[in-house]
Structure formats: structure tokens, C-alpha cells
Amino acid sequence: xxxxxxxxxxxxxxxxxxxxxxxxxxxxxxxxxxxxxxxxxxxxxxxxxxxxxxxxxxxxxxxxxxxxxxxxxxxxxxxxxxxxxxxxxxxxxxxxxxxxxxxxxxxxxxxxxxxxxxxxxxxxxxxxxxxxxxxxxxxxxxxxxxxxxxxxxxxxxxxxxxxxxxxxxxxxxxxxxxxxxxxxxxxxxxxxxxxxxxxxxxxxxxxxxxxxxxxxxxxxxxxxxxxxxxxxxxxxxxxxxxxxxxxxxxxxxxxxxxxxxxxxxxxxxxxx
Numbered sequence: 001x002x003x004x005x006x007x008x009x010x011x012x013x014x015x016x017x018x019x020x021x022x023x024x025x026x027x028x029x030x031x032x033x034x035x036x037x038x039x040x041x042x043x044x045x046x047x048x049x050x051x052x053x054x055x056x057x058x059x060x061x062x063x064x065x066x067x068x069x070x071x072x073x074x075x076x077x078x079x080x081x082x083x084x085x086x087x088x089x090x091x092x093x094x095x096x097x098x099x100x101x102x103x104x105x106x107x108x109x110x111x112x113x114x115x116x117x118x119x120x121x122x123x124x125x126x127x128x129x130x131x132x133x134x135x136x137x138x139x140x141x142x143x144x145x146x147x148x149x150x151x152x153x154x155x156x157x158x159x160x161x162x163x164x165x166x167x168x169x170x171x172x173x174x175x176x177x178x179x180x181x182x183x184x185x186x187x188x189x190x191x192x193x194x195x196x197x198x199x200x201x202x203x204x205x206x207x208x209x210x211x212x213x214x215x216x217x218x219x220x221x222x223x224x225x226x227x228x229x230x231x232x233x234x235x236x237x238x239x240x241x242x243x244x245x246x247x248x249x250x251x252x253x254x255x256x257x258x259x260x261x262x263x264x265x266x267x268x269x270x271x272x
Contacts (some may be wrong), residue, residue, distance in 0.1 A: 002074050003176035008140030008186060010175040014127075015232060016186035020194060025052060029057035054118035055105055060098075061126035062111075063190050066197060067095040071181050071189065075140065075173040087254060088163060089140060089170060093129040095153045095257050098217060100197045128227075132167045133175055140170040159239065217251055218261045224248040225262065 005007040065071070073085040094114040102108040117124040127135040131149060134141035142149065142164060153160040160171045182189045224245045225233075234240045242255035 002174050008182050013186050017060045017063035021056045022188045025056045040179045050119050056117050057223040058126045060095045065092045069097040074176050078171050091131045140173045220249045221245050221253045
């Protein structure tokens with residue numbers, strides 16, 4: 001929407017992310033072209049188009065989320081005050097920035113969920129799932145979306161209202177990036193980001209059940225949790241737990257990410 005001198009607006013980086021996603025996903029589909037002259041069922045064509053469109057949308061949101069976390073995002077007030085953005089302000093409800101981009105998003109242990117939701121359903125567009133960012137305007141937007149935001153908090157999260165109160169202080173502040181962090185340009189910066197974070201072949205298991213995808217930060221965090229709390233964390237809050245785990249791993253992990261990973265492992269073990 002706007003940005004101060006020396007910064008790049010959210011909209012410009014979003015356009016670059018869409019271009020990179022379109023090229024990357026197009027290359028992955030180019031090896032599956034239909035032979036010329038061969039009849040193509042309309043339904044199959046429609047489904048293929050919807051899947052490709054959903055993958056492009058998800059990769060676009062993933063690139064923006066990764067850029068805000070790894071390159072660094074800022075927020076600028078209408079009066080020109082500039083602050084470094086905290087992760088809270090650019091949190092994505094699918095925690096896209098915690099995962100590397102997989103070779104097959106439809107079968108990825110975590111990203112398959114937002115991918116399937118995005119197929120043929122504009123209301124579930126991945127760009128609409130930033131907790132406090134309106135991707136259309138590139139600004140922090142809380143007041144008009146408070147009920148929707150609350151609905152996306154995990155039931156166990158006792159800090160939902162507190163987070164909303166904090167985010168409201170930045171209502172209509174614009175999200176932007178330092179121009180020097182987007183050199184030589186936004187497209188090449190995002191292409192390099194994608195190359196560094198493309199998932200390699202990896203597999204692990206819990207209770208004999210395969211877990212596809214490489215999630216090193218989350219795996220390290222769960223190992224640290226087991227070391228610190230071999231019998232559970234008792235009355236400690238999730239933010240306190242995440243703080244101690246982050247200190248041990250020397251990598252910051254959001255308490256919702258840790259909670260989701262541990263709850264999923266618990267469900268898998270219960271099924272065994």
C-alpha cells in the first residue's frame with residue numbers, strides 16, 4: 001500500500017512472489033503436458049487447473065511468509081514511524097515459514113492441508129490466512145476481523161485476546177521490506193530464498209508411522225522438549241515452554257508451532 005523511502009512495499013514483494021511461484025509451479029507441471037491431438041476430459045482439465053492454481057497460491061504465500069521471517073519485515077505507521085516487525089504481526093495460521101517447500105505439496109505432512117483447502121475455494125486462499133495482515137492492502141488489519149482472528153486461535157491458546165490487543169496498536173501500519181535486503185531485486189531475492197529452502201528427501205517415523213517432509217526446526221524442538229520435560233511440562237504455560245525450548249535449541253520456535261507438533265505426535269502414539 002505504501003512504504004517510506006528506502007523500503008519496498010508489501011504489494012511489490014507480493015507481485016514478485018506471485019511471479020516466482022508461477023514460474024516454479026509451471027516448470028513442475030511442464031513435464032506432464034498432454035500430447036497434442038489427444039482428447040482431454042473437461043473435468044480432468046478443470047481439476048488440473050485448480051490444483052495448479054492452488055499450488056501457485058500456496059507457494060506465493062509461503063514465499064511472503066518466509067521472506068518476512070528470514071529476510072526481515074518492517075511496519076510503518078501512516079505518520080512515518082518505522083519498526084522491525086515481530087513474528088506475532090506476520091504470523092500465518094498454517095505456519096508456512098516453519099517448513100521447506102516440498103517436491104510434492106499434495107502429500108506433504110503439513111502443507112497438504114492448506115493446499116487442499118485452497119483448491120477451488122477462494123475463501124480459503126492462503127494469503128487470507130495471515131493472522132493480522134490484510135494481504136490486499138499490505139497493512140495490519142485487526143479491528144474489522146477480530147471475530148475471524150479469534151476463530152483461528154488454537155483452543156488451548158490462552159493469549160489470543162492479549163495478542164489481538166497488541167496487534168491493534170499497529171492498526172493500518174504498512175508492512176514493508178528494506179530495499180537493501182531485496183538486492184538486486186525482489187524476484188531474485190525470492191528465487192534464492194526458494195532455492196535455499198527447497199525440501200530434500202527425508203523421512204522419519206513415530207510409532208512406526210511415516211512422517212514425510214523435512215522439518216528440522218520442529219524435530220529439534222520436540223527433542224529439546226523431551227529432554228527438558230521428560231514427564232510433561234505440568235502447569236507451565238506454552239509460551240514459557242517454548243522459551244526454554246528455544247533457549248536450548250538456539251532457534252526461536254513459536255509456542256503454537258511447538259504445541260501443534262507435540263499434540264500431533266501424541267495423537268499418532270495414541271493410534272498405535
